[in-house]
Each structure stands twice: as C-alpha cells, then as structure tokens.
Amino acid sequence: MTLGSLIGALIALAVLLLVWAVLIYNRLVARKQQTQEGWSGIDVQLKRRANLIPNLVETVKAYTAHERRTLESLTEMRRRALAAENAPAGTRAAVEERLGSALGHLFAVAENYPDLKASDSYLALQEELSDIEDHIQMARRYYNGTVRNLNTLIDSFPSTLIAQRFGFMKADYYEVDQAADRALPQLRLGDDGA
Known part of the structure; x- marks a missing residue:
C-alpha cells in the first residue's frame, strides 16, 4: 500500500465518520423538535381548559352561592x-x-344541584x-412517545457519543404522581335522573 492510497483511505474514513456524525446529529435535532412539538400540544390543551374554567365557575356560581370555597379553590388552581x-x-x-x-370536586358538588345539572350552559361547558380532557390525554401520549424516542436515541450507542458531545439532554415524561390522580374526573353529561 502506498502512502497516497493510505492517505486516500484515511480521508475517505474521515468523510464517512463526518457524514455519520451529521446524520446522527440531525436525528437528535429532529427528535428534540418532535418532543418540543409534543409539549406544545399539551400546553395548548391545558390553556383551553384554563380558559374554560372562568365560564364554568360563573355558571356554577349562579346556582351554588354557598359553595364559595370550592369555586375559590378552583380559581386559585x-x-x-x-x-x-x-x-x-x-x-x-x-x-x-x-x-x-x-x-373533579366542582363536578361532585354540582351533583347536589339538579337545576345546575339541567342548565344548558353548564351541560355545554361540561361537554x-x-x-378538552380527551385532547389532553392524546397530547400527553404523543409527548411521552416523543420523549421515549428522544431518550432512546440519546442512550443508544453510538448516538450517545454525539448526544454527549453536543449537549443533548434527556427529556422528562409527563407523569401523574399519585395513582388516585391518574383517573380523570368523571363527567356526567345530561340528566341521569340523580
């Protein structure tokens, strides 16, 4: 093997390594962007829910004047x-x-007010x-899937070498801490005779 062919082989190897590093870097960037997009989807749905709460509070307030503490707690949350x-x-x-x-507590309180449960505006807000809760769950699943993909890529060899070199960090899952909180509030639509 001549010196020229050895240099040519080393240059080819260096180019292949560079191409490999760029491809992995771009995959990491794409996964990071998907994770950010997933979080944005959750954020949009949480804002929709937060924006609905004042209307819900006002509707319930009209029927449940003595449930002030429940309404104040919801507003604070x-x-x-x-x-x-x-x-x-x-x-x-x-x-x-x-x-x-x-x-969930607000809806439990509302069960004690048949006129409220029959109110068209309350039923529309409840629906x-x-x-929105269904959309939040879908957004959480999508986000957690993107987090899984990003974290797997960051932990996998050889992409972990590129991830460490360029400071890619693992993302946190959107998790519910307490088992009792994992269940969504049970919403009853319409008058079920209760």
Whole structure:
C-alpha cells in the first residue's frame, strides 16, 4: 500500500465518520423538535381548559352561592396552572393534577344541584371540558412517545457519543404522581335522573 492510497483511505474514513456524525446529529435535532412539538400540544390543551374554567365557575356560581370555597379553590388552581406555564414538565404536571382534582370536586358538588345539572350552559361547558380532557390525554401520549424516542436515541450507542458531545439532554415524561390522580374526573353529561 502506498502512502497516497493510505492517505486516500484515511480521508475517505474521515468523510464517512463526518457524514455519520451529521446524520446522527440531525436525528437528535429532529427528535428534540418532535418532543418540543409534543409539549406544545399539551400546553395548548391545558390553556383551553384554563380558559374554560372562568365560564364554568360563573355558571356554577349562579346556582351554588354557598359553595364559595370550592369555586375559590378552583380559581386559585387555575391561577397556579397559568403561572406554571414555563415550568419543567414534572412541575407543570403536578400543578395540572391539582387543577384536575379541583375540577373533579366542582363536578361532585354540582351533583347536589339538579337545576345546575339541567342548565344548558353548564351541560355545554361540561361537554366541552370532557372533550378538552380527551385532547389532553392524546397530547400527553404523543409527548411521552416523543420523549421515549428522544431518550432512546440519546442512550443508544453510538448516538450517545454525539448526544454527549453536543449537549443533548434527556427529556422528562409527563407523569401523574399519585395513582388516585391518574383517573380523570368523571363527567356526567345530561340528566341521569340523580
């Protein structure tokens, strides 16, 4: 083997390694972008839910004047959820869990008011909230799937070499901490005779 062919082989190897590194880097960037897109989807649905709460509170207030503490608690949880907008996924999930619990409590209180349960505006808000909760669950599943893909790529060899070199960090899953909070509030649509 001549010196020229050895240099040519080394250059070819260097070019292949560079192409390989660029391809892995681009995959990491794409997975990171998908994860950010997934979080954005959750954020949109959480904002939709937060924006619906004032209307729900006003509707319930008209029928349940003496349930002020429940309504104040829900309003406070909404304020905290909006304030946690830029918080890490784990922190945001905990705040949103508390908001979901407060909503569940509101619906439990509303069960004691037959006129409220029969109100068209209450039923429409309840149906819209149920739809939003479904969208939140879909967005959470998508986000967690993108987090799984990103984290797997970051942990896999040889892409871990590129991830470490360029500072790619694993993302946090959007998880519910307590088993009791994993269930969505049960929403009853329409008058079930109760």
